[in-house]
Amino acid sequence: MAVHQLNLSQAFKIKYRNLPMNKFTRYLLIIIILFSLPFKILAKDGYELWQQYQLVENQQALNTYRSAISEIVFHGNSATIEIAKKELAMGLKGLLGKSPAMSTSVSKAGALLIGTLQSSDISPVKFDKTIQSKIETLGDEGYIIVSEKLRGKQVTIIAANSDVGVLYGVFHFLRLIQTEASLKNLDIVSVPKLKNRILNHWDNLDRTVERGYAGFSLWDWHKLPDYIDQRYIDYARANASIGINGTVLTNVNANALILTEDYLVKVKALADVFRPYGLKVYLTARFSAPIEVGGLKTADPLSEEVQNWWKEKATEIYSHIPDFGGFLVKANSEGQPGPQNYGRSHADGANMLADAVADHGGIIMWRAFVYEDDVPDDRHKQAYSEFKPLDGKFRKNVMVQVKNGAIDFQPREPFHPLFGAMDETPLMMEFQITQEYLGQGTHLAFLAPMYQEVLEADTYAKGEGSTVAETFDGTLFNHELTGIAGVTNIGTDRNWTSHHFGQANWYTFGRLAWDHSLTSEEIATEWIKMTFTTDEAFVTPVKDMMMDSHEAVVNYMTPLGLHHLMGWSHHYGPAPWIKDRHRADWTSVYYHQADSAGIGFDRTATGSNAVAQYFPPVSEKFSNLETCPEKFLLWFHHLPWDYKMESGNTLWDELCYKYDEGVKVVQKMQQTWDGMEKHVDSERFNHVKTFLKIQEKDAITWRDACLLYFQTHSNRPFPEGVEKPAKSLEYYMNLDPKYVPGI
């Protein structure tokens, strides 16, 4: 019902810039459009995500596309194929202004020929050798998009071994047009590098979302299974468009109720909606469920009645959802029950569940995010210490899900030492898409560069060039079972992710899960063109803004390897002063170790020696001040305030400059965005502008609060050029935001 001033010329420009026509038609057209369109139409609330399907802006490209696609020949008739057909028709109608005619067989050059490789018309095609050889690698989800000659006619073929592969191919084809790529001599063979590309929803049954900052849970459990919200369908569609093929519906801090019949029929309803989009449903398994909803006295994984309870539960689940994906488990971590409550190992727990779902084709994702409640040692070391010895002890259908870093989704962490350390166990990467420690719902932080930094890091597990990505994509240790998980930033907010640019992180996760060799720039460019406009005057500056954004957040929050300086419980805003809590490793002082002598956490041999968990060349690199990257300096080293940095500055001065730089980059981002007003609809422009204002305010808070606090230890003045804090340390220490979302 949004009221929007209608700007005729703007309306005309936005939608009709490129239609060829004489003055009269043009005039008639404006009149008609203005008289017929609801006024909201010029406003974009972001609900359509990267699937805007706006008329191709470049006239030449538009003409080329229109003439290049003469007809559509679609084979197959499954629910998935119907979705692909509808998507293609809708996409082309939006992008080209019209959808080419559907035909039962190729009748002219320029036909789009779509279906499985077994389809009549496609199966007889004589693909050349290179294509042929690639086709053999397609598997269940891969697809080809190739230009071919069929009975003397030039056609474009989108084909796969499966219907969902066809759907993925159609989305790729639409993306080519959305990004104004050429359709000439297409030679695309796309196969996902990872088998399981899964979203993790930390959604509770009361619809609150742990670490969710975009409203509440999409899952309206109360109205399920009867009422199917349109959002469920649009959610599946968005995920399919970027190749996400699984979703864990519930929080890792699990509630056993989800495993009761009352809820399983609700889960089934969602699974039925998601299935044709290639999206499998998973649940989190509360380890103590046999007691809580099963009425047993124990949840001991070696107890036969417990094992049988889980077997029967699995059978019950699969009777509702034949393609149920399996369980994600957080056990013996942060108060969650687990096998250790019974003196058993994580392997014992994981294997019991694995046996329960194995016959049904299910998998277990067992999280490595664990640490002793009685803080025996640097938390950095605990996942490795507990899981490394279990290597080889897990069933074939178990994956150990490891966070990108060893602490907990900090703005920047070095890669987790478990990657490469467990040859015999398939590991699964767990990234956080929701910005728990990265400004939550209101800060612009494009996370592709952060993901990339980890994926490309060299573990040296099998000598130089053993990247983190290769340790879990199956290439390094030849595992069949591979996967990646992303903790979602999705909620009930109209634009799904609170910040319009949060959509880019959802998009990035899907794209990297499919192909981790994509560069951040490629992903940003794709997303911008699909979400806003292909106009270079917008694409380039906005892409640059996105590329700088994560580093900016790192700088105004935790530069030079600092970490865990955030507020208590809500994690919103700075609190480097937090100390004296019931466990040291939940305080900030434990992590920054600042005193009059210096700052930083010594994880070398003279300290916790966590660095020893990395392979020699890496551990040496991090241990040695000469070779330790400065972005990780205070992560691994405790150094004097006067320590000389590469820049020549003292550590204290450098710290001040970094914090200040973080703020300045946000201010630069604001200028960039302000210059984009004419390229974007007013609703999204103002939304982002407001959020950047909030981000600037928060960035200043982070910089000033942290510097004022650290200054009480360094006893040094702020260097030249660093803006002096306007408020006192006391002011910041007294800030106490209430009801911060996502707790």
Add this chain to the structure above:
Amino acid sequence: MAVHQLNLSQAFKIKYRNLPMNKFTRYLLIIIILFSLPFKILAKDGYELWQQYQLVENQQALNTYRSAISEIVFHGNSATIEIAKKELAMGLKGLLGKSPAMSTSVSKAGALLIGTLQSSDISPVKFDKTIQSKIETLGDEGYIIVSEKLRGKQVTIIAANSDVGVLYGVFHFLRLIQTEASLKNLDIVSVPKLKNRILNHWDNLDRTVERGYAGFSLWDWHKLPDYIDQRYIDYARANASIGINGTVLTNVNANALILTEDYLVKVKALADVFRPYGLKVYLTARFSAPIEVGGLKTADPLSEEVQNWWKEKATEIYSHIPDFGGFLVKANSEGQPGPQNYGRSHADGANMLADAVADHGGIIMWRAFVYEDDVPDDRHKQAYSEFKPLDGKFRKNVMVQVKNGAIDFQPREPFHPLFGAMDETPLMMEFQITQEYLGQGTHLAFLAPMYQEVLEADTYAKGEGSTVAETFDGTLFNHELTGIAGVTNIGTDRNWTSHHFGQANWYTFGRLAWDHSLTSEEIATEWIKMTFTTDEAFVTPVKDMMMDSHEAVVNYMTPLGLHHLMGWSHHYGPAPWIKDRHRADWTSVYYHQADSAGIGFDRTATGSNAVAQYFPPVSEKFSNLETCPEKFLLWFHHLPWDYKMESGNTLWDELCYKYDEGVKVVQKMQQTWDGMEKHVDSERFNHVKTFLKIQEKDAITWRDACLLYFQTHSNRPFPEGVEKPAKSLEYYMNLDPKYVPGI
């Protein structure tokens, strides 16, 4: 991002049925529309409420309107006037396909002349005597819409004493067209019958909503004051369109934090958005706030420091919000603190707050919904017993807010005996719009007939014809201060109210608050035409369905005066078996009193004698079995199962028939709706269809659970024609829905 099959002929029909044009233009037009519109456009998600502004469907009416409105002459330039201008332009563009030209002064016949009565052009108009006399009654919010001759030209004048009056007039004028009413010889003078028309949001600061079933709170406190959600604007606009002029943002079970500076700046941001729409902001005052956020030792209303604390707090609030409306208070009720904690009366408490806001023009709305924690007596009597003696003891700026009935928003209650009983105190009616006891977010229950039944009930306070409405609209006791409150059903759901027909209850509240003499049929017809279509083939059957809906809910839940049979805490579903709780009047058996002898709560002289609180003729009518309406029979009487009803049936048989009738009417509603498919967009059609299916399932649950339970007392068989329960009483008693919203 909803995917909708595009149906060309449908697209054409819906939007272009009525444009006159030759074949070519028509063809060109279809092509253009199809090539330019996003496909979502045919789908309606209900966000636009009753402000759809679709092209007038009746061609003749459309032509008449187009020729009747030649130009728009708008006087004034306040923010409110700008909103009125924009609304009129947008509305007419949608309804007529084009918006008439704006002109600075009347240049031709058919001009729309709009502004305050003081505006040049309007002030010199010589209105005829009858109009003139009516104009004197307009006050601050009333308006006129009249056909006049101005300098020999026929014009339509929309005028008022204030800008907001003009805005109301514009909304009324648009409604005339939306409902396809005639614009000839207009002679409309509209003045609200009540001064304060206020929504009560039971919204908590964590965004949960007590008894809210449409998602979560609209108020995103965390992002306020920086981020202004478009929904705040659309909310204000919708309220202004139906004359609602106040909103209490927070739950009556209050949180003192809202009174802290951190939150007041957020409240101010909302007040600034709402102000130009004539919507005042109010807050709930936690009586113990002086202790909780003021650091005082007491909240005793007779303590000077407490009085001063509230005075200073009021001054602080008004420094942010100069037109702050005042406080709503729930005190000494259901565990809320209040003056009785200090041995003071409700008047002492209310007056202290009244004095704090009096100089600023604020009011206090003090709720009469109270009952002793130690259950001394029939709850029906307690509000009356406590407040009647306080009549005359309240300050001039205090209103006592009384629920429509004496218990608690039951599906049907006789009017509250306090209405008419407090001559010297302005009372405020409190209706519940949210369906706490009426099927919550998924049952279709049009509440106008329920409101009407209460408003038109005769209290006999000043002899026959002293309707409830007149006891609080100022006519009966000549109070200046008048008002009505509605506990909202609004939340973050895309369609605002969970059920599309829940929108009708929001609409109804606004319309009745303005003019309680409107009939339910008039309101239903208006709403249907504005929300769906003016096609009689839809309007009549859907109106009939709505008119039957509330009675149906009463019948399948609590027929013949039964009440309080619902589930524990969540109030979702039946639980007549609830007993043995820590207070008797929170159980079901306390209210239905069913035993082998009979059923019903004796409130006559032989029982609690609550009936004595009504004026004699009413008390006699309710006491006497000959005259007590059967719809209230078991509310006032305990009767044997074999008691003879007017129908000739025994009470037991009649009870069975009533429950069964409730279900049958729901099934009839389903048939009616199924027949409407061609008249309504698929998204809303299917949404309502699904909800009616849920309602049928729940209605059967209510009928069968209650009858099976009561049968254990009556020991009588179900009569002929009543469907036999498919499930057992045990089955229903074991139902235990989890995480029901709104708790």
